[in-house]
Amino acid sequence: MDENLVDYYAELLYDYHFLKQPLQKADAIFVLGSHDPSVADYAVELYKEGWANYIIFSGGVVRPVGELRNQTPKSEADAFFDIAVKAGVPADVIILDNEATNTGENFSCTRKVLKEKGFDFQNFILVQKPYMVRRTYATALVQFSEFKFISTAKPDSYAQYIARCIENNISKERVISNMTGDLQRLKIYPEKGFLAAMEIPENVWDAYEKLIFMGFEGRMAN
Known part of the structure; x- marks a missing residue:
């Protein structure tokens, strides 16, 4: 080959997949689950740069040992939580959804969690892998249409x-x-x-x- x-x-x-949208300040950095730990790393960068005051990690798929730098099998959300806290993000600004198993559920399950916890966020920075930026945005246009958002990834x-x-x-x-x-x-x-x-x-x-x-x-x- x-x-x-x-x-x-x-x-x-x-x-093509890496739709480029300019960053804008938001209520929360909304990170969709992934097997790629650099997605969480980039969310940490955005938080430390002051783009939002909260981080949401959504992902109920359990990844095996080592796949997300984890030492035991963990959900994507929990593994991303560990990465963020280790990097210095305060635990109390992180919101977790451990139920979503696909992109559509990332949005529906996160909406449910935010409602249950009493958060009235209206503006989001959606974070995924570079090659999932466009599909994340296209999904949000349908599944998250009541909110404002941009979709982004680490600019590699x-x-x-x-x-x-x-x-x-x-x-x-x-x-x-x-x-x-x-x-x-x-x-x-x-x-x-x-x-x-x-x-x-x-x-x-x-x-x-x-x-x-x-x-x-x-x-x-x-």
Whole structure:
């Protein structure tokens, strides 16, 4: 397999997925669950820079030992909590949702937690992996439409992000398969009402089909 060609197609998907929106101050930094600990690291950066006074970690999927730098199996939210507190974020500004198991539930379960705890947040910074920024935003347009929000991630290039993932024991193959899976969801989920339709450029879809042909199809939706 020609790795240069793989990277060429993968970077097209990465740049499309990484919707760029300017940061704006918010009531809370809302972090959606992930297998990538750098998502929590970036939320900590934003908090320390003063973009919001609270952090929400949403994710009930239990990750195995080591996957999120955890020493015991933990939910994404709990593992992210540990990362943030270790980095100096006060525990009392962190809100946890340990029930969500997918992107739609990140929004519905977090809405429920905020209501139960009496928080009246109206403005959010949504944080995810770079290649999930667009899908997070498209989902929020449907599932979180009553609020104001922007969607963002640590501003890595494709090469920088792959290198960061490898440092965290996440393979390039896994990242690319996740990116093709996310593009498929952007294509088919609007008709299911899960997210808002996003225009997909022809060259991006062509790159997707090339990567699928090469075998990067490990995370397709049914």
